[in-house]
Amino acid sequence: MTTSRTLPIEVRGSAKQPLGMSPAQFLRDYWQKHPLLIRQAFPDFVPPIEPNDLAGLALEESALSRLIIHNESRDRWKVKTGPLTEKDFASTPDSNWTLLVQDVDKWDADVAALLEHFNFLPSWRLDDIMISYAEPGGGVGPHVDQYDVFLLQGIGQRHWAISTDPDAPKDFRPDVELKQLQVFEPTNEWLLEPGDMLYLPPGVPHDGIAFGGPCMTISVGLRSPSQAELTGDLADYLAERLPDELRYSDPDLAPAKAAGEIDRAALARLKQALPFAAGMDEATLLDWFGRFITRYRNAQLPVPPEKATTEAALIKQLDGGAQLLRHPWARMAWARRKGGATLFVNGHAYPTSVELAERVCSERTLEPGKRVPVDEASLLVALVNDGHLVARKSKRQ
Numbered sequence: 001m002t003t004s005r006t007l008p009i010e011v012r013g014s015a016k017q018p019l020g021m022s023p024a025q026f027l028r029d030y031w032q033k034h035p036l037l038i039r040q041a042f043p044d045f046v047p048p049i050e051p052n053d054l055a056g057l058a059l060e061e062s063a064l065s066r067l068i069i070h071n072e073s074r075d076r077w078k079v080k081t082g083p084l085t086e087k088d089f090a091s092t093p094d095s096n097w098t099l100l101v102q103d104v105d106k107w108d109a110d111v112a113a114l115l116e117h118f119n120f121l122p123s124w125r126l127d128d129i130m131i132s133y134a135e136p137g138g139g140v141g142p143h144v145d146q147y148d149v150f151l152l153q154g155i156g157q158r159h160w161a162i163s164t165d166p167d168a169p170k171d172f173r174p175d176v177e178l179k180q181l182q183v184f185e186p187t188n189e190w191l192l193e194p195g196d197m198l199y200l201p202p203g204v205p206h207d208g209i210a211f212g213g214p215c216m217t218i219s220v221g222l223r224s225p226s227q228a229e230l231t232g233d234l235a236d237y238l239a240e241r242l243p244d245e246l247r248y249s250d251p252d253l254a255p256a257k258a259a260g261e262i263d264r265a266a267l268a269r270l271k272q273a274l275p276f277a278a279g280m281d282e283a284t285l286l287d288w289f290g291r292f293i294t295r296y297r298n299a300q301l302p303v304p305p306e307k308a309t310t311e312a313a314l315i316k317q318l319d320g321g322a323q324l325l326r327h328p329w330a331r332m333a334w335a336r337r338k339g340g341a342t343l344f345v346n347g348h349a350y351p352t353s354v355e356l357a358e359r360v361c362s363e364r365t366l367e368p369g370k371r372v373p374v375d376e377a378s379l380l381v382a383l384v385n386d387g388h389l390v391a392r393k394s395k396r397q
């Protein structure tokens with residue numbers, strides 16, 4: 001079995017080389033790239049914790065544990081989150097259940113000592129050691145993890161199935177809270193013995209099922225913050241350090257040509273106020289700013305009407321002479337985009353034409369006139385249904 005013609009997916013380890021190769025070779029060829037099964041990564045492996053101690057830990061108030069029972073005939077999954085009780089364990093069936101305890105390395109120094117074998121990785125990339133105990137058939141079902149993981153077999157045998165197909169579907173089953181995959185078609189399957197270790201990079205669908213008897217699996221999990229988490233925290237970090245007096249400023253302001261437009265000069269000033277975002281894609285920066293500035297310092301927000309209107313109903317009202325009044329709390333702005341404009345209202349963005357964006361921003365009362373073009377009607381309906389415009393009979397009638 002090979003991942004490519006030259007790269008084996010299965011190797012044999014030894015006490016000297018738990019990865020079956022040098023750490024440098026593992027990092028170059030497999031780390032974050034390809035799964036690898038290492039037979040006897042830990043020869044004569046003796047797990048550092050007994051199943052009973054793991055169960056005892058699951059009773060602790062602050063330990064993170066889950067008991068998962070699979071009703072195979074009905075394909076129902078029951079998940080009980082810890083702290084667990086003696087009663088929970090007393091009522092487990094003979095098979096098809098598993099106990100999982102996270103962060104066991106924080107509770108048990110012998111378990112933490114296992115991490116020394118992973119010191120070829122930066123220590124801050126390591127998350128925790130999760131340990132599972134399962135009776136035959138027990139597991140968490142097919143799923144995908146966002147992090148690298150080393151799955152070391154501790155006691156008994158576990159059947160592992162994985163998919164190396166980069167296009168494997170990743171949709172979740174809607175009926176199970178375990179984020180199980182709806183479809184899982186394995187490309188590789190193995191039976192792991194104590195001391196065998198399976199490395200999985202992020203995003204590889206996998207399913208491990210206890211086989212034959214009691215089974216303990218030790219998962220050394222890595223952590224890597226998402227770009228969303230990094231961005232959010234960096235923004236908080238920078239914001240905390242910036243003095244309140246440093247603000248968006250426009251001493252060079254020229255008379256506005258079009259009401260509400262966030263124009264090129266405003267975009268340039270924005271980049272000056274956000275030096276770390278200067279390299280950002282302009283369309284994204286504008287989209288964010290338009291939403292932000294129309295929400296900024298709004299003490300209240302318009303509320304959508306109880307009953308939404310339709311395009312036909314609104315056209316009828318307008319043809320009958322009704323006006324559209326801007327809600328007093330509706331804040332508006334617009335920006336040019338490829339092929340038209342984006343109108344921003346109270347944090348919402350609506351694609352439209354430059355003409356209509358300008359008009360909606362400049363006129364507090366819209367008199368659309370006898371004929372309302374269809375492309376205008378769809379924007380006006382959206383604005384009415386979001387509460388930003390209110391249709392009212394014209395006073396002049």
Ligand code: SIN
Nearest residue numbers: 132139140208217219
């Ligand atoms: C397990 O130990 O049962 C599950 C580990 C995993 O698949 O992430």
Ligand code: CO
Nearest residue numbers: 143144145206
């Ligand atoms: Co997993």
